[in-house]
Amino acid sequence: MVIKKTEAKDAYELIIEAIDEGAYQPGDRLVEAELADRFGVSRTPIREALQRLETQSFLKRDGRSLMVATLDHNQIGELYTVRAELEGLAAFLAAQHAAPEEIRVLFNMIENDRRLVDDPNALSRSNRRFHNQLHLASHNNFLIKQLQQVHRTMALLGATSLAADGRGEAALNEHYEIVQAIERKDGESARDALKTHLSFAFETRLKIDAGELSVIS
Template identity: 40%
Template structure:
């Protein structure tokens, strides 16, 4: 059975607790049938993940904002470019096989399944991160992804974006295979800039809606 951290994290990501909702230890302990100690530990870990924050009345679900999206992507664009460039320089043949396998798996996913689309896309990126052979980059990108889980709508559902993303991945992978670190970095950066712009567009529509 999932522990308090996993259960609370899942419910926050799924929108069960709206942004700004107060997270009261006593209430959560009753909800999950546990003591306050694991709840306190779960909240501490979720704060590190960037999913909750301390407010004037205690812990609450972190709010969303266009400024935060810009901040996250400002860093992610740079790190994704760095990871792809490093992968082009350091990848092994096994790394390349794994990246291509992840890309092939992504191409087989139905564009009618947003969750599967997002998972497959994430797997491609994570195999490229791993091919960078830079643990710090992998750790930082993983943390940034945790922040983005509070924005559940995938940019890949935007009109035409699925096919574009697949094509952009193919170009990045080709550069990695050719060990062209400059082009790999440029393509990865541009790929994430497009994702940032779509993320802002989705957010603005959610606010208007």
């Protein structure tokens, strides 16, 4: 399928988005000509985008080929640690600055997501939108930009932890607790609830990797 390039997205953004949506998994090879055909752009911007992604460690080289990078055990732990601190801060700031309309949107997203618990891929996409909306509610542009980079790197983890049996419903309940704390303007509780949420997500991912949990196929 050819995806036509829009004016708002360059080759870099298109490749990042494809990785983020799971079109390319960690370990998959990225071929310049195939990407150009897929996105309907010339090979020059694709080549430049691949070089940029390699510099940012999203891609790794295997001989002459470029592959989507894979995170090792320690890197996964490091990523969750950074994400928990930054996103915990976002929740804390959201409790101070989020408008009532933003809070209602977050609550509505949670309720809509309850219909997706049996579709982990759809729930994962919606989960990213929820977390992005929470970041925006912090009203701190510098923090938002840092979290965008962290969440892009999360795509290198591959399959979502929301595919674990029972994790989807639990995650939504955790989202609800976070937003409740934001609504109460209780920044510390919002931060704690967010960090607990990510701790459970990290633990679930470790259990999946260890073969201790079944996943929804």
